[in-house]
Amino acid sequence: MSAAATTIAHEVPPQAGPRAFLRRLRSGDEIAHLITLTFAALILLITSMLLYELWVNSHLSRAKFGWLFFWTRVWDPNFDNFGAAPFIYGTLVTSAVALCLAVPLGLASAIFLSELAPRKVSDVISFLIDLLAAVPSVIYGLLGIFIVVPLMRTTIGPALIHTLGNVPYLGALFHGPNYGVGFLTAGIVLAIMVVPFIISVSREVLLTVPREQREAALAMGATRWESTWKVVVPWARTGIMGSVFLALARALGETMAVTMVIGNAPTIAASLLSPGDTIASIIASQFTEASGDLYLSSLIELGLVLFLITFILNGLARILIVATGRGGGRPA
Amino acid sequence: MRKRLLIVLLALGLASLAGLVAAQGGTVLLNAAGATFPTPIYSKWFDVYHSAHPNVQINYQSIGSGGGIRQLQAGTVDFGASDGPMSDEQLSQSKFKILHFPTVLGAVVPTYNIAGVSGELNFTQKALAGIYLGTITKWDDTEIAKPNAGVKLPNAEIVVIHRSEGSGTTYIWTDFLGKVSEEWKKKVGNAAASVNWPVGLGGKGNEGVTGLVKQTPNAIGYIELIYAVQNNIPYGKVQNAAGNFVKADLAGVTAAAAADAKNVPEDFRVSITNAPGPKVYPISSFTWLLIPAQIQDATKREAIKDFLKWMLTEGQKYNEGLTYAQLPKDLIAKEAKAISLIQ
Numbered sequence: 001m002s003a004a005a006t007t008i009a010h011e012v013p014p015q016a017g018p019r020a021f022l023r024r025l026r027s028g029d030e031i032a033h034l035i036t037l038t039f040a041a042l043i044l045l046i047t048s049m050l051l052y053e054l055w056v057n058s059h060l061s062r063a064k065f066g067w068l069f070f071w072t073r074v075w076d077p078n079f080d081n082f083g084a085a086p087f088i089y090g091t092l093v094t095s096a097v098a099l100c101l102a103v104p105l106g107l108a109s110a111i112f113l114s115e116l117a118p119r120k121v122s123d124v125i126s127f128l129i130d131l132l133a134a135v136p137s138v139i140y141g142l143l144g145i146f147i148v149v150p151l152m153r154t155t156i157g158p159a160l161i162h163t164l165g166n167v168p169y170l171g172a173l174f175h176g177p178n179y180g181v182g183f184l185t186a187g188i189v190l191a192i193m194v195v196p197f198i199i200s201v202s203r204e205v206l207l208t209v210p211r212e213q214r215e216a217a218l219a220m221g222a223t224r225w226e227s228t229w230k231v232v233v234p235w236a237r238t239g240i241m242g243s244v245f246l247a248l249a250r251a252l253g254e255t256m257a258v259t260m261v262i263g264n265a266p267t268i269a270a271s272l273l274s275p276g277d278t279i280a281s282i283i284a285s286q287f288t289e290a291s292g293d294l295y296l297s298s299l300i301e302l303g304l305v306l307f308l309i310t311f312i313l314n315g316l317a318r319i320l321i322v323a324t325g326r327g328g329g330r331p332a
Numbered sequence: 333m334r335k336r337l338l339i340v341l342l343a344l345g346l347a348s349l350a351g352l353v354a355a356q357g358g359t360v361l362l363n364a365a366g367a368t369f370p371t372p373i374y375s376k377w378f379d380v381y382h383s384a385h386p387n388v389q390i391n392y393q394s395i396g397s398g399g400g401i402r403q404l405q406a407g408t409v410d411f412g413a414s415d416g417p418m419s420d421e422q423l424s425q426s427k428f429k430i431l432h433f434p435t436v437l438g439a440v441v442p443t444y445n446i447a448g449v450s451g452e453l454n455f456t457q458k459a460l461a462g463i464y465l466g467t468i469t470k471w472d473d474t475e476i477a478k479p480n481a482g483v484k485l486p487n488a489e490i491v492v493i494h495r496s497e498g499s500g501t502t503y504i505w506t507d508f509l510g511k512v513s514e515e516w517k518k519k520v521g522n523a524a525a526s527v528n529w530p531v532g533l534g535g536k537g538n539e540g541v542t543g544l545v546k547q548t549p550n551a552i553g554y555i556e557l558i559y560a561v562q563n564n565i566p567y568g569k570v571q572n573a574a575g576n577f578v579k580a581d582l583a584g585v586t587a588a589a590a591a592d593a594k595n596v597p598e599d600f601r602v603s604i605t606n607a608p609g610p611k612v613y614p615i616s617s618f619t620w621l622l623i624p625a626q627i628q629d630a631t632k633r634e635a636i637k638d639f640l641k642w643m644l645t646e647g648q649k650y651n652e653g654l655t656y657a658q659l660p661k662d663l664i665a666k667e668a669k670a671i672s673l674i675q
Contacts, residue, residue, distance in 0.1 A: 076528035077498075078521035145543060153548070179491060179533060179548060264496030264534025275533050281496075285536065288396035289498020289525040291422065 051307065058301035060294050069301060075266045075282070077290070082298035084305050086266035090183065090276040091309065094258065095251040097187025097272065098194055103244055105191070106198025107233075110240075113199070114206035115228050126203060133196035141260035144189040149261055152188075153180030157273055160184075172270045181263035184272040189257050194247035201246060205239030206232060238321055245317045252310055255284040279306045358387045360635045365393040366400020366413030369500045369556060370619045373436055373654050374413065377647050381639055388635045397500050398525060404430065404622055410632060412622035415500020416507075416523065417601035429625035431674065432600040433640060433667055434618035436648075437589050437657035439557040439580045440504045441567035441615070445545050446471060446486060453568040454479040454577040457606075457614070460570065461513035463490055463552060465520075466531035471550060479577065486550065493544045493553035496534025498525035504617040505554045508605040523603070557585070558655040572614040573606050584613035585657035593662040600667070616657070626675055633674060640671050 021030070061069065061082065072083020113122045157178035165174040209232045217227035233240070263275025264285065279302050290296045371394040378390040395403070397414035404412035405426050417432055442455055459475045462468030468475055472485045495502045507523030509516045520527050535541035538559040545553040557580050560567050569577040578584050591609035596602050606614045623640070627633035644664045651658050659667075 074528060076521075078524045078527050150547060177489065181533060181544070259496060259536055260540065264536070265529070265532065277534075285497035285534075286526055289398035291398040291401060291525065 051304075054300055054304040054307060058297050058304050060297035061301040062297075064294060065298075069298075070305075073266075073268060077286070077292065077295050080292060080294050082295070084279070084302055086268050087277055087279045087282055087302060088305060088309070089268045090262065090266075091252060091278040091280070091306070093183050093272070093276070094186045094190055094262070094278055095248060097184060098190035098251045099244065099248060101188065101191035102195045102198055102247060106195045106243070106247070107202060107240065109195075109199045110202035110206055111228060111233070113203045115224075115232065122203075126200065129196045129199050133200060137193065137254060137257040138260075140189055140193050141257035143192070144185065144257060144261035148185055148188055149180040152182075152185050152273075153178060157184075160273070173272050176269070176271045176274060178273045179263060179275060181261050182271075182273050182275045183262070186258045186262040186276070186278070187272070189261050190251045190254055193254065193257060194250050197247045197250060198243045201243030202236070202240045205236040205243070208239075209235045237324065241317065241321050245314065248313060248317075249310060252306065252313070253280050254278075255280040259285055279303075279309075360388045360631050362388065362390045362410045362632060362635060362639075363393075363408075364390060364400075364411045364413060364621075365395050365403045365409045366622070367397045367415045367500055367619055368394040369415050369438055370413065370436055370656070372558075373651060373656050376650050376654060377643060380650065381642055381647075384642075385635075385638070388639065390639070396498065396525075397503075398498060401622065404624070410627075411624065411636060413620065414622055415617070415619050416503040416525065417603075417620060418622065431623045431625050431670065433621045433623060433670070434600050434659060434663065435621055435643060436651055437585045437616055437618055437659065438500075438504070439585045439613055439616040439657070440501055440508075440554050441557050441560050441580045442552060442554055442570065443542065443545055443560060443565055443567045444552040445547075445549060446488075447549055449483055449485065450566075451483060452566065452579065453483065454571070455568050456571045457512035461509050461516050463492060464494075464509060464529075464531070465513070465516060466492070467515075479571070488550040491548050491551040492529075492532030493535055493541050493548070493551050494529050494532050495526075495541060495554075496536050499537075500525065500617075500619065501538070501554065501556050502526060504605065504615060507603050507617065508615045511603075511606045557581075561655045570614055572610075572612050573608050574610045574612070576610055578611065578613045580613045580615070582652055582655065582657040584611055585616040586660055588612040588614070588616045589618070589657070589663065590660035593660045593666075596663060596666065598670075600670070623674060625673060637671050637674055640674075641668065644668055 065072065065082065069082070069084050070088070071085055072081070073085045074081050074083050075086065076082070113125060117125070157180065160174040161178065165171045213231050213235055214227050217231040218224070222230065258278050259281040262277060262281060264277050264281065265275040266277045266282070267274055269276070283299055283302055283306075287296075287299055290299055371392070374392050374394075378392055382389055392413075397416060400409075400412035400414055401418060401422060403409045405422075412430075413435075415438075418430065423430060442460065444453065453476075456475060456479055459468060459473075462473075462475055469490055470487055471490055472487045477483075477485055494505075503523050503525050506516075506520065506527055510520070510523055519530065533544060535544040535553065538555045541553040541555055542559070542563070542565055545551045555565065555567075557567075559565070567580065569579045572578050587609055588604050588607045591607045591612050592602065592604045600618075600620070602618070604616060604618065607616075621640075623636060627636065644659070644667055648658045648664070
């Protein structure tokens with residue numbers, strides 16, 4: 001016993017030098033550390049390079065318009081006058097509509113799949129949902145053009161105008177000419193696109209909630225719904241928020257599907273039925289044919305603005321998670 | 333900067349090495365990029381030319397006119413292609429001289445969807461400008477109704493559709509509107525691939541505009557003639573400079589070019605919208621190849637010159653099969669002479 005202890009003690013003493021390093025290397029820790037560090041640094045590097053390129057190449061536009069770029073409502077390639085306001089507005093509105101529709105739907109589906117549905121059904125449906133998440137966005141755009149747009153023009157749009165359109169205040173959102181394309185249509189198509197993300201991630205997170213949490217709640221006399229809503233969901237809150245912000249990121253940056261159904265007119269209008277445009281959509285539409293230097297620079301500055309919006313929203317999300325983290329829910 | 337230079341030099345070295353190897357093998361590889369509108373005919377030409385001259389291979393990327401001009405100026409392609417001629421400003425910014433060669437002709441037509449109207453509508457120049465300016469808002473406006481006696485036009489709001497992305501089609505359309513309307517010129521400006529539209533919705537591509545027009549009652553849009561013909565989309569007649577209403581067809585488009593052929597400047601940068609002549613279709617335009625005036629590599633230079641000669645003679649025969657109008661004879665003669673400017 002003591003002999004073994006001495007031999008071990010003999011081997012263990014930490015010594016500097018190549019031998020020790022080699023030994024640690026052999027254990028794999030050092031390699032894993034090095035590789036993961038490299039990749040993590042690479043992500044940081046790519047992000048900063050992206051930001052740098054956007055900053056440098058938008059120089060012309062920043063120098064000419066300054067902060068006015070954010071308020072200007074005109075986008076006129078012919079007279080070299082560019083402003084981001086309608087595109088910022090469109091990006092925020094379509095994403096907000098998408099989340100308003102997708103979050104309740106996605107969360108409800110995730111709760112059903114993780115808490116109520118039999119495991120087999122849940123697995124099959126989850127597999128299908130993961131497939132939906134992999135469908136290219138142009139397909140969703142086509143779905144929008146052939147199904148959502150005609151439906152909006154002939155059925156949903158008029159119905160909204162005649163019902164919610166008469167409600168004070170809220171009515172402002174649903175009035176004016178209804179072309180079938182516009183903010184609401186884009187929001188609906190985006191919602192369809194991002195719902196699989198919310199369901200898929202939320203379900204996984206809900207499934208990781210320990211069984212004891214549920215059992216404890218039930219033992220306290222909670223109904224099944226009370227245990228789900230008051231114990232399981234709060235426990236998984238951070239992960240669910242994560243899924244929502246993943247969805248938001250996709251909605252903010254979506255190009256193809258949006259440009260096909262939003263009407264591509266840079267307008268700021270209260271009505272959700274009005275046509276509009278988003279940052280990602282106009283960059284995709286006009287980048288190839290942008291001939292003037294200032295024109296190109298302004299499109300790149302729009303990219304910078306999108307970066308900024310994503311950055312701010314992600315920051316807010318972090319604050320929200322930390323703020324709601326206090327009191328109840330999963331122990332930190 | 334120095335590093336970039338080094339990379340460029342290295343690349344050049346490699347390229348010349350590759351060129352040497354290629355020269356021994358006898359193949360010339362040409363890279364080109366630009367306009368999307370003539371892509372079908374260009375692909376056909378490059379393919380047929382390659383079968384006739386197996387040693388010359390031309391890669392064409394249809395990335396858009398703006399992209400074509402930028403890549404040519406940056407020297408990443410051997411020649412470019414554009415639906416609108418380069419502006420004086422763009423030419424002066426280039427480090428080398430660039431020549432324009434018209435290749436084929438195209439036209440843009442108005443298409444519409446009005447309940448109960450199936451025939452071809454006649455559009456005056458004022459009507460089209462007014463509709464796209466937003467000053468004419470109803471289908472039964474007298475400016476539209478006057479030349480369409482006997483057609484029952486509804487008292488409905490016109491839904492205006494335009495292209496959402498930068499496009500040569502928009503360039504031709506705005507070029508025409510600017511020529512026929514002072515107000516347009518003042519408010520919207522010169523011909524451009526994308527403009528600040530006073531009214532309307534944007535559709536992506538010819539198919540996007542067509543889709544929106546078909547789906548939306550009382551809509552009007554503009555699309556390329558070739559697209560309308562290939563997909564059997566009905567379109568209206570447009571009043572030309574002589575006052576006649578002309579339905580776009582290949583003969584009318586060639587007539588537009590022929591009418592202006594005598595006035596074509598030496599550098600071929602000319603707009604033929606609203607050209608004079610009784611049979612002329614007024615919304616037509618050339619599309620151009622952009623060739624550097626000086627090409628260092630002798631094999632490439634000869635290949636490009638030979639291709640241009642072939643394009644002006646043999647190549648033109650393939651146009652009508654793909655619904656592009658042929659170049660007028662006078663212009664072909666003039667271009668053939670200009671090929672010698674490439675040195």
